[in-house]
Amino acid sequence: MITKMVLKMANLLLLLLFITGCWDQREVEDMAYVVGIGLDKAEDDDDRVKVTYLISNPEVGSLAQGGSAGEEPPREIISFVADDFVTSRNLANTVVSKEITYDLLRILIVSEEFASKPDFLRWVYDATKSMEIRRDTKLLVTKEKTSEFIQNNQPLLETRPHEYFEKMYDLGSESGMTPKSDLMTFFRITEADADLFLAAYGTAQQSNERNKGQDPEQIIAGEFDYEGETNTAQYAGSAIFNEGKMFNTLTLEETRITYLLNPTLEFESILTSLPDPFNEKYKIATKIIQNGETSIKMNLKKKNPTIDVEVPVLVEVLTNHSGINFAKDKDKREKLKKSFEERLTEKIEELVKKTQEEFGTEPFGWSLIARKHFKSIPEWETFDWMNTYPDMKINVTTKVRLGKFGRQGEMLNIEDVRD
Amino acid sequence: MFKKLLKKAYQTVPDVPEKSSKEDIKLKDSNIGNNLEQTLDIFKKIYTYPHNQDFKVRNLHIGGSNKKAAILFINTVTDTKIIEENVIKPLLSNNDSDKKIDDIVSVLSISTECKIKNVLTNLNKGSAILLVDDDSKAYILSAANFEGRNIEKSENETVVKGPKEAFNERANTNISMVRKKVKNENLVVESLTITERSKNDLFILYEKDLANDKLISNIKKRINALDVDAIQNLGLLEQHIEERKLSIFPTVLYTERPDRAASFIEDGYIVLLMDNSPACLVLPATFWSFYHSSEDHYLRFPYGNFTRILRMVALFITLFTSAVYVGVVSYHSEMIPPDLLLAIAATREKVPFPAAIEVIIMELAFELIREAGLRVPSPIGPTIGIVGALILGQAAVQANIVSPIVVIVVALGGLSSFAVGDISMNFSIRLIRFLFLIAASLFGIYGMAALFTAGIFYLVSIKSFGIPYLAPLTPKYVSSGDTIFRRVLQNEMFRPGYVKPKDIKKK
Known part of the structure; x- marks a missing residue:
């Protein structure tokens, strides 16, 4: 009796082998x-x-x-x-x-x-x-x-x-x-x-x-x-x-700015040139690196919902055609920092405005953060992100931290050479 | 039922004309008589004197009493000098007629036997027999001298740091080497004659205040149950006493290193020694005793553990590389990084065989090189290297018989298989590698995973003399945790709990 059972079981197990096998081989x-x-x-x-x-x-x-x-x-x-x-x-x-x-x-x-x-x-x-x-x-x-x-x-x-x-x-x-x-x-x-x-x-x-x-x-x-x-x-x-x-x-x-604003995207570093606040003729080559997570604070319960975005970046100065030694001058560093912040904020605001006015919604992945402010999915759905986004008030601030000023701080004074 | 039928079918005694030895047995069972001539005749008949070249009989008259006497010995296994100096000379030059034989002869040990059978045993073991007229017993004078090797370096279990001496074929020397390491009165060397015809002796070594009595009696019981004509050496004995004779895993440790034997004895294990075996058996054995080498402990903690990791990695490489290659290439090509996949596909383009056949060919070739290299007479040894490396590696690739990646895979697996030093475990791993290879070529990684699971089940189920094979890893026992890794020496405080030693705490 038992041997019969065992035999039956063994047969079933044997059949299992045929489920897979070398016919799947490629x-x-x-x-x-x-x-x-x-x-x-x-x-x-x-x-x-x-x-x-x-x-x-x-x-x-x-x-x-x-x-x-x-x-x-x-x-x-x-x-x-x-x-x-x-x-x-x-x-x-x-x-x-x-x-x-x-x-x-x-x-x-x-x-x-x-x-x-x-x-x-x-x-x-x-x-x-x-x-x-x-x-x-x-x-x-x-x-x-x-x-x-x-x-x-x-x-x-x-x-x-x-x-x-x-x-x-x-x-x-x-x-x-x-x-x-x-x-x-x-x-x-x-x-x-x-x-x-x-x-x-x-x-x-x-x-x-x-x-x-x-x-x-x-x-x-x-x-x-x-x-x-x-x-x-x-x-x-x-x-x-x-x-x-x-x-x-x-x-x-605009794609690069999206990287700055989108918390789900990460980049290593952006090389770009920004205007020189000390001389309109020149541009300063910079390397922009994310300095911590972009903070996005939302207040969606108000009648006019607001979003406060703070973008922290680290900016390294790579070239300096106006020849100012930033490393030794605190005031000039402040001025430089301010100018960078203004420039970046301006650019970001430009894109945000474009998304609100032209696109109707944003590519920054912000809806993921917004969802957390709602208790249930129906609530979120009645909020209707796509329709409310264009009317939101979005405040952008950029926090620049200055990084290295290149290997050599002192710059050649070109006037002296020409002399 | 089927098994029984099979047994019946294959166990018929072949019809060979046999000659009865009843008369001989009766003769051997009798006692020694008073008449010297008669007794001598019996012995001469048993030893087919004088056809038997090395059986010698020396007749003499004992000085003093002037009694007739005879000395019998086998001159190839006795020290003839001892017989001459310490037996014949004192007997002849004796003047005192009242002196007993024991006081005349100056050999190391002397005893008496009455039964012819027992006398014969001693004679075969190299003792000289003194028969005296009117005396119904035989004097057994120990003068054994078997020829053999000297102590040499260990060849199969080499170490860089640690003792180099190895067991040789003389049990006495071997015991002496163990005693040199365990100088303790509790070290018992029991001796048993285990076979009927050849009278092979077995020595059981253990520390009586450590080794578990049940374990000892279990082992003795199993040895006493042996009913064989001859067991020449430990390699054969191992097969007689192991539990699962068809199992792929060894359950008795065979080592040629006296230092390993001694450390096992100190942990409460039991060691078997025999003449004619340049090694010892350690009982019981766990998986770990095959995986370890003595050098792991002689090296400092980090170095010892490094070799342990290497060995574990090598073990898995041996088991899995060729199987994973076949499985992945034939079933799971999406698993491979694209560059590697393209490289494999490119090299396989012109190879005529499926991946599985290709790998099996190379694996067999590698095993052949190994086997041939082992058996080849040493003068033509280097040829094997050239044939192996050139023909099988280079030329096979150039002839598009195998792809270069397969050569790497097989060579890697082959090389790694040497990291496990123990010969038995080495064999089992090499065999299991082929099982994995077949499983992978039939069912891919799924087959390998299934085989691995089944293998683990099997490993856990094996027992060596009642001790679980993977102890103390699973099931858990008190021990110093010497499994995959070892601890700092000072933290190895316990003897292995699974051998149930009488004293678990080590100092």
């Missing part, structure tokens, strides 16, 4: 690793998308024996129209000889045209269904069609495409040039339905209105004026999404 060399997916609207079909795959060639950049690439190119690009970017995997195999996998998917590229369509959200949400697509996949909005962008984007030194994108994004968020923009944040903000989402903005097209002679920070991708023998793609500024639909862009400078 050898790494039989895979085509898609690093980036580009999504465009299909030219004459509203219900389809044009999918572009950027496939990495593993053999490039590997010096190992037995795996030398020879003349093979570092990547393979294929664009075609499909129902969505999930079923497109099989379609691609009519051309690509290896099984398509999204294991290495690092970036989802969307054209501005496609992102501005109300249907965009439907397609992007397919990514939540797929097992292989990670939520930290980056989102990039391009000015032109993504198929063109991917083809024209030819990095010269980073041969492996995933490395190129990873480095681009890392540097972009370290210096505040582009927002962090990953799928997770996109979904979160879209579902919270209060803030704006910022996606990185890039293009491989040079704009006609290159900003010759202008402030180099008032640009977005495509407007940066450069020459040389390098890649044509550039990334600067951000695309603004409201309710899962792109509707505007932020310049490089």
